[in-house]
Amino acid sequence: MKKILFLLAISGLLCFNQTFAQQFNDASGFDSKWVFGGGFGLGFSSTGSNILISPQIGYRITPAWEFGTRLTYNYYSYKDAYIKFSTNNYGGGLYTSYDVFRGLFAYAENEVLNYEKVYFTGEKERDWVHSIFVGGGYKQYFSSKGYALIMILYNLNETIDSPYQNPMFRVGFGFGL
Numbered sequence: 001m002k003k004i005l006f007l008l009a010i011s012g013l014l015c016f017n018q019t020f021a022q023q024f025n026d027a028s029g030f031d032s033k034w035v036f037g038g039g040f041g042l043g044f045s046s047t048g049s050n051i052l053i054s055p056q057i058g059y060r061i062t063p064a065w066e067f068g069t070r071l072t073y074n075y076y077s078y079k080d081a082y083i084k085f086s087t088n089n090y091g092g093g094l095y096t097s098y099d100v101f102r103g104l105f106a107y108a109e110n111e112v113l114n115y116e117k118v119y120f121t122g123e124k125e126r127d128w129v130h131s132i133f134v135g136g137g138y139k140q141y142f143s144s145k146g147y148a149l150i151m152i153l154y155n156l157n158e159t160i161d162s163p164y165q166n167p168m169f170r171v172g173f174g175f176g177l
Contacts, residue, residue, distance in 0.1 A: 032145060032176020033060050038070065039172030048078040056095070058174075064099040072113060074163075085124070087116040089163060093131075103140060107151055109133040115163050129163060132156040137170075145176045 034057070041052035051074070058068025070093055077086035093111030100106055115129045137151025153168045 034058070034177050035060060035066060035068065035174045036177060037172060037174035039170050041171075047080055048076070050077075051075040054172075056172075056174075058095070058097075060176075065096070066098075067094070067096045069093070070095055070109065070111070072111065078118075083118070083120065085118045087118065087124070089113055089115045091115075091128075099139070100136075103138050104136065105139055105149075105151075106136045107134070107153065109153070113163065115161075117161060127161070129161060130157055131162065131164060133168070135167075139174075146174065148173050 036055075036057055038055040039052070040054065041050065043050035053073045054070055056068055056070035058066045060066050072089070072091050072093075074089040075086070076089065078084070091111060091113035093109050095107065095109040097105050097107045109132070111131045111133065113129045113131065114126060116124055116126045118124050133153040133155055135151055135153035137149055139147045139149045141147045149170075149172050151170050151172075153170065154166050155162060155164050155168065158164065158166050
């Protein structure tokens, strides 16, 4: 299912790209030094829900290289016949991205997340989890001050205690000021 959603998102971005490619094809028209944006996510099922809010602020060191910080808040709930819980995870990290070619970019992030592990017995334990993400994606510029993006990341520190599973897909946006 993740692969199908990823392919649909890429197809949508490519169609969107054909519409605006002549005017905003790469970062050369993106003249803002400060970039604000982030991502969000919603997931609901019969066994739970997942809400993610992740604002970010970055600074363009060069027209192709961006460095910044990202905050993360995640509400997660789960219920089945044996266990029911909800939790709030929060953290942040530093990221960098480099525009390689016409919207394609490389990405790396170092994140620390305060994560609540819930065991089958119902016991909870809060712990700090360190993740190092690497990957890349595609930015679609829709104006000289804004873009949407999709990326695929791998957590190099993935363990049994990690709240993320490899690979991880993100969709987000950015606006220059």
